[in-house]
Amino acid sequence: MDRLINFFHQIRTRIAFYPTIISLAGFLLAFLMIYLEQKNISAYLNEVAPALVIDNTDTAKTILSTLIGGLISLTVFSFSMVMVLLNQASSNFSPRVLPGIISDQKHQIVLGLYIATILYNIFILISIEPTENTYQTPGFSVLLGIILVVVCLAAFIYFIHHISQAIQVGNILTAIHSRTKSEITSIIEEQEVNTFEFPNHEHWEAYEITETGYFYGVLNDDLLELCKENSIKVIIQLHKGQFILDGTIGFKSEKPLNDELKKKITSTLLFSNEELIGENYIYGFRQISEIGVKAMSPGINDPGTALNTIDYLTSLFLNLMRKADFEYITDEEKENWTRIKCVKFSEVLFNVMATYRLYCKHDITVMRKLMHMLKTLTTHVVNSEQLEVIEKEIDELRADANSNIENKRDLGKLDADFISWS
Known part of the structure; x- marks a missing residue:
């Protein structure tokens, strides 16, 4: 099915x-x-x-x-x-x-x-x-x-x-935001009713993937059935959107597998020759940030759209902070049989901020908006690790602003509260 x-x-x-x-x-x-x-x-x-x-x-x-x-x-x-x-x-x-x-x-x-x-x-x-x-x-x-x-x-x-x-760009952003937020929310709802218990996997058997392409998901029911039938637990070492090369470590199991079972587990992993945008919430962050950066290009020159994208990203980051670093495939008794690697909040935040800092570091309005986003996130952190990551991004943003914005008055406004004038 x-x-x-x-x-x-x-x-x-x-x-x-x-x-x-x-x-x-x-x-x-x-x-x-x-x-x-x-x-x-x-x-x-x-x-x-x-x-x-x-x-x-x-x-x-x-x-x-x-x-x-x-x-x-x-x-x-x-x-x-x-x-x-x-x-x-x-x-x-x-x-x-x-x-x-x-x-x-x-x-x-x-x-x-x-x-x-x-x-x-x-x-x-x-x-x-x-x-x-x-x-x-x-x-x-x-x-x-x-x-x-x-x-x-x-x-x-x-x-x-x-x-x-x-x-219209507003409708495109709204559609991407709604789809991405829905995907993150569904994952959060699942993790709220599940436990995070999973055995130590330091000495588990690792198996390579012979496929080449973009990993975009797992056949959950099929993999769960295989794990229960053979009484094994599995860790998927791939995250959605990752480009897989032949020889990449794809998964680990708590006990050695024969060739037939290894082949069956591998067949539950889904690969594609192209990125399937709608299958991964990370692409939502990527799409919105690309629209924002494209708006700042000389050919488009639309900083208003860039400011709008930061608003949508702020909303998505607030949801992403509540998501765990791993996803689990769980049976009806709430026992976790498979753990799946996910892109961490720190990695997503870095990729988004690195993109905006490179292309928007000369615009004080966009830089102020980014600073406002980061300070907003600091008030909603779930753990100290997230706070540390956000504070590093604040320092990097401030350093780029000091290096590229010469007007002292503009720099003095960087840390001020952002008030939208649109």
């Missing part, structure tokens, strides 16, 4: 996923209507509501041909707008925001509706037979085709509105 769910999560992010399913539905609807037309459903509708039935074959063909041509033009235009959106998002923000836009279900459903309606009208047009019998004209099917086109026009209006909202 884990493998099936993992496969579904991978394919649903593809831009063709929902269009393919909806198009198949349109294809099947066309054949259903052809079957119903053979049962003279149009003749019945002509008796009940004759004004709704198109009983002229030439008129029906003309209408369907016009609808098909118009919808094809509408589909091409909509796909072109998606490509423009992706290009603009990549240029102005970060190429890493593209998977989130591509996987937007609303875009996929609208495009799928277009293609399904085109397929429906094409097969209904083909089904029209050259005869003088008015009841051979699929009047009801043509009426349904017209209704579907009207629905497509309404979907196009919604599509224009939604795509204009999707390209």
